[in-house]
Amino acid sequence: MRVGILGTGMVGKAVAARLAGLGHEVLVGTRDPAATLAREEPDRYGSPPFRVWQERHAAVKLGSFADAAAHGELLVNATAGEASLDALRLAGEANLAGKVLVDIANALDYSQGMPPRPLVGTADSLGERIQRAFPAARVVKALNTMSAPLMVDPGQLAGGDHTAFVAGDDPDAKALVTGLLTDGFGWRDVIDLGDLSAARATEMLLPVWLRLWGALQVPLFNFKVVR
Numbered sequence: 550m551r552v553g554i555l556g557t558g559m560v561g562k563a564v565a566a567r568l569a570g571l572g573h574e575v576l577v578g579t580r581d582p583a584a585t586l587a588r589e590e591p592d593r594y595g596s597p598p599f600r601v602w603q604e605r606h607a608a609v610k611l612g613s614f615a616d617a618a619a620h621g622e623l624l625v626n627a628t629a630g631e632a633s634l635d636a637l638r639l640a641g642e643a644n645l646a647g648k649v650l651v652d653i654a655n656a657l658d659y660s661q662g663m664p665p666r667p668l669v670g671t672a673d674s675l676g677e678r679i680q681r682a683f684p685a686a687r688v689v690k691a692l693n694t695m696s697a698p699l700m701v702d703p704g705q706l707a708g709g710d711h712t713a714f715v716a717g718d719d720p721d722a723k724a725l726v727t728g729l730l731t732d733g734f735g736w737r738d739v740i741d742l743g744d745l746s747a748a749r750a751t752e753m754l755l756p757v758w759l760r761l762w763g764a765l766q767v768p769l770f771n772f773k774v775v776r
């Protein structure tokens with residue numbers, strides 16, 4: 550399948566590498582491809598710049614947000630949550646129409662320091678804002694509640710015995726994403742939380758996730774729903 554990934558951060562790179570490894574044709578989108586390739590400094594997590602990463606993942610192409618959105622049959626939003634609507638506007642509404650859009654983003658405000666505060670209140674969510682702004686896209690909120698390496702390789706923690714959530718208004722889109730999570734990435738416990746308003750709940754898990762990160766001092770942990 551052709552996949553367009555919006556975002557060159559650790560999420561975009563992790564998902565791109567995994568999907569390319571599974572044989573999908575992946576194009577990653579950025580605001581300015583030349584500027585992204587010209588970066589020499591490590592990213593904010595100390596990882597090598599995109600150019601170095603791409604040399605190790607030669608099958609993954611880089612283009613503009615619009616290139617990625619036009620390329621993908623399946624799209625992934627892995628942009629900074631506070632800028633996701635801008636990034637998706639750059640991607641182009643027509644390029645999103647009819648396509649499944651996996652929204653991994655969290656809108657967080659780092660302006661007051663750590664831990665960041667959620668930018669969207671309890672009566673709305675970034676996922677819903679994206680769906681309202683681009684009604685012809687088929688938004689599925691998923692994978693926003695764990696760190697990037699775990700998203701695509703849950704088996705590295707607790708034998709994969711932990712939980713991912715999906716939410717969205719389009720049952721077929723959710724089934725496609727759930728299949729990708731289970732058959733592609735190896736998730737064993739994917740809970741369908743219902744329509745896209747459930748994105749409020751998974752986005753509101755972030756304050757808990759961030760506090761846990763502070764307490765545990767490692768990002769490789771996840772929620773497990775026992776029942």
Ligand SMILES: NC(=O)c1ccc[n+]([C@@H]2O[C@H](COP(=O)([O-])OP(=O)(O)OC[C@H]3O[C@@H](n4cnc5c(N)ncnc54)[C@H](OP(=O)(O)O)[C@@H]3O)[C@@H](O)[C@H]2O)c1
Pocket residue numbers: 555556557558559560561578579580581585626627628629630631632635636653654655656657692693694695696697698
């Ligand atoms: N990091 C994690 O483990 C993790 C876990 C769960 C959820 N998330 C969520 O996943 C998303 C991606 O996280 P990340 O850490 O990989 O990367 P990030 O640093 O949050 O976002 C990087 C991407 O956002 C784009 N961007 C930033 N400002 C922009 C603007 N003003 N206009 C348009 N695009 C803009 C960047 O574009 P350029 O490529 O042009 O620079 C880049 O592609 C975030 O919403 C984050 O909250 C992250």
